[in-house]
Amino acid sequence: SLHQKLDTFAESLLFVNSLLNQRYGYKARKVPSHMPHLINKNVMHSLQDVFSREYEKTSSHRFRHPQDMQFSFGYFYFLMNEEVDVPVSHIFDMFDTDESGTWSDREIR
Secondary structure, eight states: OHHHHSOHHHHHHHHHHHHHHHHHOOOOOOOOOSSOOOOOHHHHHHHHHHTHHHHHHHHHOSSOOTTOOOHHHHHHHHHHHOOOOOOHHHHHHHHOTTOSSSOOHHHHO
């Protein structure tokens, strides 16, 4: 079978992908490169809250396990798919970098 031919890391990617499919629907997803990643602590806490049971199980495993949460894979797809209500005024303020109350030509480029 396919699962017998995969290593534990690949199996855990399939596991996390199935969790993402359940929450966000079926989508083609790619695995992020093996490299350093910048992580927003608030987003990471939200991810761990949403999948708390799965993260607790991952922490309980002494060795890699097919049902481990994959850190970067889960994080980036959670980040891309979770919706956050942001007031328009906050978006305006993010781009109004000189805090003038208007957008200058430099801010809208």
